[in-house]
Amino acid sequence: MSDLFDTPARPQPEAPRPLADRLRPKTLAEVIGQTHVLGPEAPLGAMLAAGSLSSLILWGPPGVGKTTIARLLADQTNLAFVQISAIFTGVPDLRKVFEQAKIRRANGQGTLLFVDEIHRFNKAQQDGFLPHMEDGTILLVGATTENPSFELNAALLSRAQVVVLERLSLADLERLAQRAEQELHRALPLKAEAREALLDMADGDGRALLNLIEQVAAYKGAPLTRDQLSQRLMRRATKYDKSGEEHYNLISALHKSVRGSDPDAALYWFARMLEGGEDPRFLARRLTRMAVEDIGLADPQAQAVCIDSWETYERLGSPEGELALANAVVYLALAPKSNGVYVAYKAARAAARDTGSLPPPLHIRNAPTKLMKDIGYGAGYAYDHDAEDGFSGQDYFPEGMKRPVFYTPPERGFERELKKRVEYFAKLRGKRQGG
Incomplete structure (x- = not known):
């Protein structure tokens, strides 16, 4: 009989480990970034120093160390580390x-x-954690890229x-790139x-950077220029969710930049x-809202500029039509700002609610019979x-x-003229009613 089964098997070479795995920090002190939560006086640092780690929700973008921090917290507190994903569980x-x-707790x-x-867990699944958190069976550390609230x-x-990462x-x-070079025993070509372009491509994601570095490290030849690097690597997709928090963060940034009269920031x-794939029609609608809410009658043309740019986009389509919307962005940012009508409108609505169903005075009611x-x-x-001056003052x-006062035009833009008219009619009204 062959001695095949008696021959000891040759040890198989270990499969190469990804760079991100090889550089995974061994202690919390090795974690790059997040000093605002890991420092001695920061939330996690203070918890560990006091020996009173509580359940946590780690909220932050991809590739900033959520999994690593959770694993190291378990190591430092002598807890068994169990990892699951809501997607597959x-x-x-x-x-x-x-x-x-x-069973572990009993032991x-x-x-x-x-x-x-x-x-990704639904409400019922999330509720399932509560009794086990309350009786100490588990210390929960959840990770999410979405707003927990x-x-x-x-x-x-x-x-x-x-905990916000x-x-x-x-x-x-x-x-992180320097640490990778030490692990690779050579400088990146x-x-x-x-x-600089490589770091920009990672877009704040450490894991993405290490993946890019692995691709660059495999290159043999003279150091790459920016253009050569761009030809070999794809920029990491911009983080943007058209229905999530990032959507609302960016439209808020655009709106506040316009309100703050900063055309560069607005653009x-x-x-x-x-770039994130937002529907230009959504942006056209929001620009029109900005014209109505934040510019109003300080520049009556602003609303027309937005409607015209919106119509131009519909006629031209992409990508030419976006330039019409960009024109509107710059126009709104540089237009005089006023929320005078917006404030007056809200005050009038409040007064309408408070006064219930008070009827109009008899003299301005319709009399068809x-x-x-x-x-x-x-x-x-x-x-x-x-009437004299075309104004009765009734x-x-x-x-x-x-009589309330809702609309008080500010001294800005076209509303300077409207303020003069408001004051003029108020003066005439006083004369007419006084007479």
Whole structure:
């Protein structure tokens, strides 16, 4: 018989590990970035120093260390680390996790349960964590890229502290690149401007940077220029969710830049939304709203500029039509600003609610029938065109209602002229009613 089965198997070479795995920090002190939560006086640092780690929700963009931090927290607190993903885990799987955690607890060891993409669990699944958090079976650390206040139950949030992690800065990414070069035992074959471009391509994502570095490190030849690097690598897709928080953050940035009369910032956020795939029609609608809300009658042309640019986009389509919208962005940013009518409108709505169903005074009621005329509808109405200066000065508010002032035009743009008119008619009204 062959001695094939008696021959010891040759050890197989270990499969190469990705650079991101080889550079995974061994201690919290090695984590790059996030000093605002990991420092001695920061939330996690203070918790660890006091020996009182609580359940956490780690909220931040991809590639900033959420999984690594959770694993290191378990190591530092001597808790068993269990990792699951909300994408692949169902209710039966959760039951097994909780049962195993109870067994560990009975044997004197706690469990840190790390739940990646925790926002993917529905309400019932999220509620399933609560009793096990309350009795100490698990210490929950959830990770999410979405705003917890929108995606997680209030009951779960009340039992966990939300820790906000930030995208890595260019300085953080440079430190990570230097650490990668030490691991690779050679400098990256990049010229200075190409190295800057590489860091920009990562867009604050450390894992993305290490993946890009692996591709660059495989290149053999003279150092790459910026253009050569761009030909070999694809820029990381911009983080933008047209229905998520990033959508609202960017439209808020655009709106506030326009309100702040900064055309450069406004164009930047406008371009960021377009690059992220935003529907230009949504932007056209929001620009029109800005014209109505923040410019108003200070520049009556602003609204027309927005409507015209919107119509031009519809006629030209993309990509030429976006330039018409860009014209509107710059026009709105540089236009005089006023929310005078907006404030007046809200005050008028509030007064309308407060005064209930007070009827109009008799003299301005419609009188289409003889009966209505007989009981006084329309009696005493002064036809303004027949009055001196085309202004009668009559009171048009309900009887018994003290005349309010809703609209007070500011001294900006065209509303300077409107302010003169408001004051002129107020003066005439005083004369007419006084007489």
